[in-house]
Amino acid sequence: MARLPFTKTKAVPDGAPPDGASDGSAPGPAAAATAPGVPATATSAGGGLLGGMSGMSIRSPWWLRLLIILFIALAVSVIWFTNGFLGDRFSETTRNRADVRLALYTGHILSELQRTSxxxxxxxxxxxxxxxxxxxxxxxxxxxxxxxxxxxxxxxxxxxxxxxxxxxxxxxxxxxxxxxxxxxxxxxxxxxxxxxxxxxxxxxxxxxxxxxxxxxxxxxxxxxxxxxxLAKFERVWAGITEVVAVTDSENRVILSTEPRWRGLPLNEALATRSVPSAFERAFRLTSDWANEPPDAYLRGEAVMRNEARIPFHGWRLTSFTSYDSIREKVNTVLALEIMGFAVLLAMIFYLLSRRARRQTAVFRRESAELRQLNIRLQREIAEREKVQKDLAVAEQTLAQSSKLAALGEMSAAVSHELNQPLAAM
The missing domain is CATH 3.30.450.20 (PAS domain)
Incomplete structure (x- = not known):
């Protein structure tokens, strides 16, 4: 009777390759066998996939990181452009309003002089x-x-x-x-x-x-x-957030909301005279938001200078307007833009976090499935090992039976050969 081939297999631990895989040889029949409903790739490489899954890290794709960088660059560019555009626009609006006020002040002065004349x-x-x-x-x-x-x-x-x-x-x-x-x-x-x-x-x-x-x-x-x-105009102008001065044909200050300037040349008054606290509050300004070079400086602070000619003895009316209103308007728009971009960025990060959580859940589910497959594979291998052991015992019993049968045949043949001479005698 022909001898059946016998191959012994053992259970495969998590992450360990099957027998024969280390030296490049093909796996044995038991390792290649699969449980009912278990894919061959899952059973043969279940431990390797599980080990690789445990070391896998969830990382955003490169295009997503690039998209976030481009979004931040776009936000900075928009804020920078808005700052420059609105700064120029509001500065021009403020300058136009200052010119209108100067025209109004000039009309008041001329009206008072004509009425008095x-x-x-x-x-x-x-x-x-x-x-x-x-x-x-x-x-x-x-x-x-x-x-x-x-x-x-x-x-x-x-x-x-x-x-x-x-x-x-x-x-x-x-x-x-x-x-x-x-x-x-x-x-x-x-x-x-x-x-x-x-x-x-x-x-x-x-x-x-x-x-x-x-x-x-x-x-x-x-x-x-x-x-x-004309002194009444000084009191009226003093209630406005700007400094107004009237100079004669020699550029000497003859009317001003700043009493220290009277009698001085305007340039000298700007350069040498100290400014009281009320004036400083009216002209508080950061030149960072001024997109064009400032027209004048008062105690180191940049202000917008506007002049108008009074058609009377070469007089000129000069006003110094604060940039505070411009800065407040620009900052308001910039704050809204920054808040909008921050909300969009928060939404992007929220969507990314949801995507990461979904990926984590998928990986955990796949890992659990692979563990279950590995357990089923180990159980199947144990059952096959038991069957193979029983088969080995049966083969040994069959071999013994074959030997006994052969001995019986041999003894029968010997007896037959011995019986023939005896029968002849």
Missing amino acids: IVPLLLTRDPDLMNSLKTHDFSTTSQRLISAQAEIGAASILLLDDIGRTVAATDRTQIDTKHGSEQYFVNAQRSKDTVFTLSEKPTGGYQFTYSRALLSDGKLAGVIVVGAE
């Missing part, structure tokens, strides 16, 4: 004033000047006699004061028309006066002096 002409035609100068009776003259001041809104009105002594005034403390050497009195004597005079006050600042001579029979009887109320 006609007052001396009207008063010189008042017969009561001329009669008081002739009769030297000024008992009611000051009251008439006060009434005229209330109607017109002039800063002050003085009536001077032919030697420059104040004989009537809206401010009664000025009566009997001498003005013979003042420029407005001298200019009025030299001209028959109304003359404008800019002069410094003894207490500081400037006074803006219109003066006109009162003539009687071709001779000087007196001079009427009317002061223009």
